[in-house]
Amino acid sequence: MFSYFKSAIDNIVKPASFFVIDEKRFTRDSKFSFKDYVTFFCVNKGTSNQADLEDFIEDDFTNNLETITRQALSKQRVFINPLVFKEISKEYLRLIGYNRNNHFFKEYKGFRLYGGDGSDFEIPDFEEVRRDFGIKDTPKYRKPAMAKFSSIMDLLNGFILDGIIGNYKQAELPLMHQNLDNIQDLIIPEKSIFIFDRGYNAMELYTHIMSINSYFIVRLKDKSYIDERYTIKENDSEIKIKLTKDRIKKFHNPSLKEEYEKEEHLNLRILTIELDNGKTETLLTNIFNKEFQIKDFKELYNLRWGIETNYNTMKNRLNIENYSGKKRITIKQDIYSKFLKYNVFQHYENYFNLLINRTQRQKGKLGLFKVNQAHLIRKLKKYLPIMILNPTPEIIRTYTKNLIISCTKSPNKSTKKQTTKRNPKKQRKFNLNYRPT
Structure with missing residues (x-):
C-alpha cells in the first residue's frame, strides 16, 4: 500500500515545470529539490515548519538531504502550485484502482x-x-x-x-x-x-x-x-x-x-x-x-x-485548519496537501478494518470492529516519512509490519448509538428576567 503513495508523488512531480509558478525557480541542482519540497508537505506532521523540517531531515537515514531553514522554505514554497497536491491525490486514487470496477470498494x-x-x-x-x-x-x-x-x-x-x-x-x-x-x-x-x-x-x-x-x-x-x-x-x-x-x-x-x-x-x-x-x-x-x-x-x-x-x-484529527503560512497560496497548499493525507489515511483505514473484521470472525467474535482512528493517524505520521525517504525493502517491510501489528491488535468495537427521546421544555410565556414596575 505504501508503494502507491510514493509512486503517486514520483509520477506527478516528474514534469516539475508544470507545477512551478516561476520558471526560473527550482532550476539549479540542489540537495533539496522541488520533489523534496513537495514530499515535505505531503508527509509533514503539522507541528511547526521548523520542527517538521528537523524531523524530515532526521527521517532521512541516507543523509542525502541538505538542511534548510524555515525562512528558505517559506521563500521557496510560494512558487509551488497548490494543484500539485490535488494531482498527487488523484494519481493515488487511480493507482489503488479506484477509477475501475473494484470489489474492494463499497x-x-x-x-x-x-x-x-x-x-x-x-x-x-x-x-x-x-x-x-x-x-x-x-x-x-x-x-x-x-x-x-x-x-x-x-x-x-x-x-x-x-x-x-x-x-x-x-x-x-x-x-x-x-x-x-x-x-x-x-x-x-x-x-x-x-x-x-x-x-x-x-x-x-x-x-x-x-x-x-x-x-x-x-x-x-x-x-x-x-x-x-x-x-x-x-x-x-x-x-x-x-x-x-x-x-x-x-x-x-x-x-x-x-x-x-x-x-x-x-x-x-x-x-x-x-x-x-x-x-x-x-x-x-x-x-x-x-x-x-x-x-x-x-x-x-x-x-x-x-x-x-x-x-x-x-478538522479534528488531521487539523486541516492548522496553517503554516499567511498567504492565500500557502493556505491552499496546506489544505490540499492535508486532504491528500486524508485519502491515504482513509485507504489504510478501509484496509485495516477489512483485516481486523476478518481476524475477529476467525476468532468467533461477532459485531463490527474498526481501527482506532487517532492511533492510525499518529502511526502514519511517524512511519510514512521514514518509508518515503528510505524506500529500501528492509525498511518498508519492517515499518509496514509494525504498522499492521500496532493498528490491529486493539480495535474498537462499533456499537449502535442509543437514541434518547427528547422532552423539549415548554416555551415560557414571559422573560425570566422581567420585573414588573
Whole structure:
C-alpha cells in the first residue's frame, strides 16, 4: 500500500515545470529539490515548519538531504502550485484502482455514492489573508476570517475526490460544478449517484449530472417547484418540472443552456419520505429504476451524513485548519496537501478494518470492529516519512509490519448509538428576567 503513495508523488512531480509558478525557480541542482519540497508537505506532521523540517531531515537515514531553514522554505514554497497536491491525490486514487470496477470498494446496489457539500474553514486572521479572500468589514462589524471549501466525497469509502477552496461568501453551486468537472476521470459515470442537501436545488446542477449519464438525489426546500408539486398526490411519483425562461436564464454553462432551451420540461421522480420523528422530507431524483424503493432513498439520503463525519475527521484529527503560512497560496497548499493525507489515511483505514473484521470472525467474535482512528493517524505520521525517504525493502517491510501489528491488535468495537427521546421544555410565556414596575 505504501508503494502507491510514493509512486503517486514520483509520477506527478516528474514534469516539475508544470507545477512551478516561476520558471526560473527550482532550476539549479540542489540537495533539496522541488520533489523534496513537495514530499515535505505531503508527509509533514503539522507541528511547526521548523520542527517538521528537523524531523524530515532526521527521517532521512541516507543523509542525502541538505538542511534548510524555515525562512528558505517559506521563500521557496510560494512558487509551488497548490494543484500539485490535488494531482498527487488523484494519481493515488487511480493507482489503488479506484477509477475501475473494484470489489474492494463499497457500493450500494452496484452504484458508488457521492456526497457534495461545502464547509466553512477558519483561516489565519491577518490583513493580507483577509484581503486575498475578499473579507470586507463593515463599520460596525468585523467579519470572521473564513474560507469556503467545496468538495465531493465518496460516502461509503470515505475518499475526497475533489476539493476547492474559495472565498467565504463565494456561492457553493459554481464551486460544485467545478468539482464535478474535476472528477470525471475518477468515476464510472453510469454507476455514480450524487446526493445533495437543500442548498443545491438548481436545475443546472441536475442537467449537469444528467449530461454525464450519472444520477442524483437532492432534498427539496419546502417551496421548491411548488406549482409542479401541487398536483402530486402520491409519495412516489413522476414529476415534470417546467424549463421556464427564468429557470434557463440562471444557467451559466453555455452548452447546457443551449441544449435545454429546446426542452419544455425535465421528467424526474419525486418522493416523500416519512422520518422517524413523524416529519417528512421531499427528495427529487432522476433514478426511475423501481428496484430503488422509498426505503432505499431514505437510506441513501441518510448516508449523506458521512460527509459531515469526514469533515469532522479532517478538522479534528488531521487539523486541516492548522496553517503554516499567511498567504492565500500557502493556505491552499496546506489544505490540499492535508486532504491528500486524508485519502491515504482513509485507504489504510478501509484496509485495516477489512483485516481486523476478518481476524475477529476467525476468532468467533461477532459485531463490527474498526481501527482506532487517532492511533492510525499518529502511526502514519511517524512511519510514512521514514518509508518515503528510505524506500529500501528492509525498511518498508519492517515499518509496514509494525504498522499492521500496532493498528490491529486493539480495535474498537462499533456499537449502535442509543437514541434518547427528547422532552423539549415548554416555551415560557414571559422573560425570566422581567420585573414588573
